[in-house]
Amino acid sequence: MLSRWLPLEKPLVEIEEQIEELKRLAVRENMDLSDKIARLEDRKRAAMQDIFQDLTPWEKVQMARHPKRPYALDYIGALCSEWVELRGDRAYGDDRAIVAGLGRFNGRAVAIIGNQKGRDTKERQERNFGQASPEGLRKAQRVMELAARYKRPVISFVDTPGAACTPEAEERGISEAIARNQLVMSQLPVPIVIVITGEGCSGGAIALAVGDRVMMLEHSYYSVIAPEACASILYRDPTKAEDSAEALKITAQDALRMNVIEEIVPEPLGGAHRNLGRMCLTLGEALDRALSELSALPPHELVERRYRRFRCLGAIEDYPPDVAAPQDTPGE
Amino acid sequence: MLSRWLPLEKPLVEIEEQIEELKRLAVRENMDLSDKIARLEDRKRAAMQDIFQDLTPWEKVQMARHPKRPYALDYIGALCSEWVELRGDRAYGDDRAIVAGLGRFNGRAVAIIGNQKGRDTKERQERNFGQASPEGLRKAQRVMELAARYKRPVISFVDTPGAACTPEAEERGISEAIARNQLVMSQLPVPIVIVITGEGCSGGAIALAVGDRVMMLEHSYYSVIAPEACASILYRDPTKAEDSAEALKITAQDALRMNVIEEIVPEPLGGAHRNLGRMCLTLGEALDRALSELSALPPHELVERRYRRFRCLGAIEDYPPDVAAPQDTPGE
Amino acid sequence: MRLDEIPDDLMTKCDGCGALLVTKSWLRDFKVCSRCGHHTRLPAHERIELLCDDGSFEEWEAHLAPRDPLGFPGYEGKRTAAQLKTHLKDSCVVGRARIEGRPVALGASDFAFMGGSMGSVFGEKITRLLERALHERIPAITVTSTGGARMQEGLMSLMQMAKTSAAVARLQAARVPFISVLSDPSTAGVQASFASLGDLIIAEPGALIGFTGARVIEQTMKIKLPKDFQSAEFQMAHGQLDMIVPRAKLRETLAQTLGLLLD
Amino acid sequence: MRLDEIPDDLMTKCDGCGALLVTKSWLRDFKVCSRCGHHTRLPAHERIELLCDDGSFEEWEAHLAPRDPLGFPGYEGKRTAAQLKTHLKDSCVVGRARIEGRPVALGASDFAFMGGSMGSVFGEKITRLLERALHERIPAITVTSTGGARMQEGLMSLMQMAKTSAAVARLQAARVPFISVLSDPSTAGVQASFASLGDLIIAEPGALIGFTGARVIEQTMKIKLPKDFQSAEFQMAHGQLDMIVPRAKLRETLAQTLGLLLD
Numbered sequence A, B: 001m002l003s004r005w006l007p008l009e010k011p012l013v014e015i016e017e018q019i020e021e022l023k024r025l026a027v028r029e030n031m032d033l034s035d036k037i038a039r040l041e042d043r044k045r046a047a048m049q050d051i052f053q054d055l056t057p058w059e060k061v062q063m064a065r066h067p068k069r070p071y072a073l074d075y076i077g078a079l080c081s082e083w084v085e086l087r088g089d090r091a092y093g094d095d096r097a098i099v100a101g102l103g104r105f106n107g108r109a110v111a112i113i114g115n116q117k118g119r120d121t122k123e124r125q126e127r128n129f130g131q132a133s134p135e136g137l138r139k140a141q142r143v144m145e146l147a148a149r150y151k152r153p154v155i156s157f158v159d160t161p162g163a164a165c166t167p168e169a170e171e172r173g174i175s176e177a178i179a180r181n182q183l184v185m186s187q188l189p190v191p192i193v194i195v196i197t198g199e200g201c202s203g204g205a206i207a208l209a210v211g212d213r214v215m216m217l218e219h220s221y222y223s224v225i226a227p228e229a230c231a232s233i234l235y236r237d238p239t240k241a242e243d244s245a246e247a248l249k250i251t252a253q254d255a256l257r258m259n260v261i262e263e264i265v266p267e268p269l270g271g272a273h274r275n276l277g278r279m280c281l282t283l284g285e286a287l288d289r290a291l292s293e294l295s296a297l298p299p300h301e302l303v304e305r306r307y308r309r310f311r312c313l314g315a316i317e318d319y320p321p322d323v324a325a326p327q328d329t330p331g332e
Numbered sequence C, D: 001m002r003l004d005e006i007p008d009d010l011m012t013k014c015d016g017c018g019a020l021l022v023t024k025s026w027l028r029d030f031k032v033c034s035r036c037g038h039h040t041r042l043p044a045h046e047r048i049e050l051l052c053d054d055g056s057f058e059e060w061e062a063h064l065a066p067r068d069p070l071g072f073p074g075y076e077g078k079r080t081a082a083q084l085k086t087h088l089k090d091s092c093v094v095g096r097a098r099i100e101g102r103p104v105a106l107g108a109s110d111f112a113f114m115g116g117s118m119g120s121v122f123g124e125k126i127t128r129l130l131e132r133a134l135h136e137r138i139p140a141i142t143v144t145s146t147g148g149a150r151m152q153e154g155l156m157s158l159m160q161m162a163k164t165s166a167a168v169a170r171l172q173a174a175r176v177p178f179i180s181v182l183s184d185p186s187t188a189g190v191q192a193s194f195a196s197l198g199d200l201i202i203a204e205p206g207a208l209i210g211f212t213g214a215r216v217i218e219q220t221m222k223i224k225l226p227k228d229f230q231s232a233e234f235q236m237a238h239g240q241l242d243m244i245v246p247r248a249k250l251r252e253t254l255a256q257t258l259g260l261l262l263d
């Protein structure tokens, strides 16, 4: 049972098991244990506060990779009243690591793209751990172009340890597919809202993350490189991932400070997987607000602002004279 | 030697061999055989007239497939002062059955696409006998879109027994690629001139043959289905290809009568392969005339006329009220 | 024959698995086998009835009839036989319909008419369908069941590929949706033109979809192809389809998808 | 050191085949081995000199210098060492040049500066290059030699991928050509952004081109990759390149191709 939980959740899970035990006992022996249970519930709340208020970057990475973490289809299922998944790149295959389709969210028809990880061993392999192959990115591109044609805004759920790391992905042009997606997204004449729900790692993430608003769930991470890979290079020791997670500044809080994202979406205490309903309520509100604001803009203005949004990002000694420096100097 | 010649060329080749023999003899024995040679030359001319003035449809098919028939790169080499071949579909592979690139023709920069057959056994296999795979058609599409971006007209050399007939072509969406090429060509905002130089067979041909002007070389053929395949279906006997070539009305003369093409480009007596220089002179003039005329039209007018060009084709009992019937009723 | 006139013990043999099915149930299942899921081919009018709101279909261009542009041996006779058999003038029926209240331009081909092949009339009708959809700004839906271009009209048939593809290009440029539904079989010249160009492409389970026939590939390449080669499921795995939808769900899927594209 | 100052007997060992080459000839061959064709990596300024008309290069944005947005361990020192070694402020040089008389916006990365990695300055310089090319309507050319995004600037580096890709999008929408030249190596974050988006993509023979490093794939997948994996020739076979052009022909190929696109 514990294998489905993180080490950092251990104290919590132990209290939860005690509560369960007491509840069973109360029923079996017909005893009133409500006092004891209430005290344990208090302890549980306190432990939760304690554990989750100040996660280290490496703990955030663990949370983002939590085996119970909700995935794109979980959010889609909870947020959308209708959903039609669209498959295939019309040229080579259908990559199950990427989902794409049309949905109805708060009455609004939207296109949705996203990484999809698998829950069990078999599905994980089928979904290639959420690592997109070129045909998956090209499917996403096709559905985004469909969205543009019929003026549907796009929501992108990012949750990937990176793009597919296979010889086949190289053979079919994973570089080109990542690059092309960014190019297409930078010009798409409809609102694009990005939500980094878990792992936002490397080229596989930015391939789905060029948009007007970028949000991160509280315990997700966003990084140019996986902490393990960074540790291999930096310390010649992949087990020093904890240190490189720290060094890379990959938390939502860091990304917000660097103007890389606009918004942190708070997770329920204990993380998104402990209360999907509540998570979706918060996320739904954030998405609705963003879509409403963005839908008010004419397409050319939207695209221009999106360009400026990314144009301003970078930590350099000299800002271009024709581009206003962001209010908080990035990277400080 | 004769295997590189068609049976119908046999009398011709025999006379040519006699001429060669006499010439060799004249040199060796220091004799004046010019009279004899002149008489043979006359006979040769007469034989040529006789053989080529009235080829049957099946003989035209043989001519179109002649192992010495010039291919796209032969025409490009002779017609263009510059040529840069562009490769790859940027997604899967580079199909050698299709050539695409940028060239300079009569001082004018153009994009050129075309089927390319191989000359020897090895090259034939490499080029898959000029039968395009999806990636070849997608390469052509990419280069046509590049041409449109930089306002270069497109010349398309069609010479194919059909699209690739392989499981891999099916797996990668040969139908989609043929369809998409037609869609893209129907909307391309630059002039497109098609030359059917040899075989213009089936979906593989129409995939490269949607344009403003369609020309056929005198001894090429254009057909919805290969005569052999038609015979298999019609007579349950592929050897009756001669009859089905007749029935299918596949000659340039038939195509012109049906308004499927605008122009027949005359070949030198004996066929394009007997005088590539002369063939290119005639073809070059026809291409230049067509490009000059088409370049005068504004892009939207060009595209509109192209639409109408194909829109009018069909043999039906009742013409649409909003479309003018062509002057010669098609198909009669 | 109306459903209530069919005796309860009348049986139909499934072409897929050979099971004997109660005809009445089989018809109620839209000619889909309840055992193996085999989808029997539908004539164009049954297909249209299945998809659109009761009585909403208004046929367009029913007067268009084929000619014999090449004087092709035997064409006249084959065509007349097909006309007598199907009571159609040619292999394609088009018109305006409503699907769950929404007006659409709907076309379907009929395999029983010379293999659902596309000659001039088929091409012209699809083109007019797409043009009217554009003019009225209503979505277009085609349901194909066809062996491809009609050999007997030669180049005239080949030209229909370019003509219909160009009409799709115009419709999509004008942002009017086009959904292509592929039923068994959808191959060759039709599959290599408008039918592969839908904004969305939906197939029925098990439908044969491809360009070159498997037998031709086997003979040419001297290979043996797997049993599911060119099935809808094969095409889905190779990225060519958006969805595979069983017949009973087709109408609601179309309605929902159009709603998501337009409302 | 000028070519005429090099003694005739000074030798250079080829990294490709190990042959000893007369340094003077090797330099005259643009650092390409006359035996095996091995293309030695060029520093940015040599690359620029090679490509453009004598003395025509006018550097842009030379004042831009990197910062340390994350306070990343060791970055400061590595950067300073690279600056001292290369006399560059960062890994990328951009400017205006002429190629056979035609004005172009030309950028090149320098592998000797932290593996030619793309951090904020690299991304900013490429973006400004593309923006100026657009503004002046002159073609843009980039020559990459890079290991990808610069880890030490974290997300700031990742954002340069989106930023440069968006700048290419604008340039192409405005119909100003962009040619991407890939020299050894061109990988990871740079290859997965602007470098893969050229109207035309040209590679030098033998250049390593890819996204994920072969060693990482081998370790992850527990497989052995062929020797030519991710070579320019491999990428050509897989449809990713327009041309492979040896260094000696690069300049005339660029001039000719631009002429065909523009004149």
Ligand SMILES: [Zn+2]
Pocket (backbone or CB within 6 Å): C014, C015, C016, C017, C018, C019, C033, C034, C035, C036, C037, C038
């Ligand atoms: Zn059955």
Ligand SMILES: [Zn+2]
Pocket (backbone or CB within 6 Å): D014, D015, D016, D017, D018, D019, D033, D034, D035, D036, D037, D038
């Ligand atoms: Zn060497």
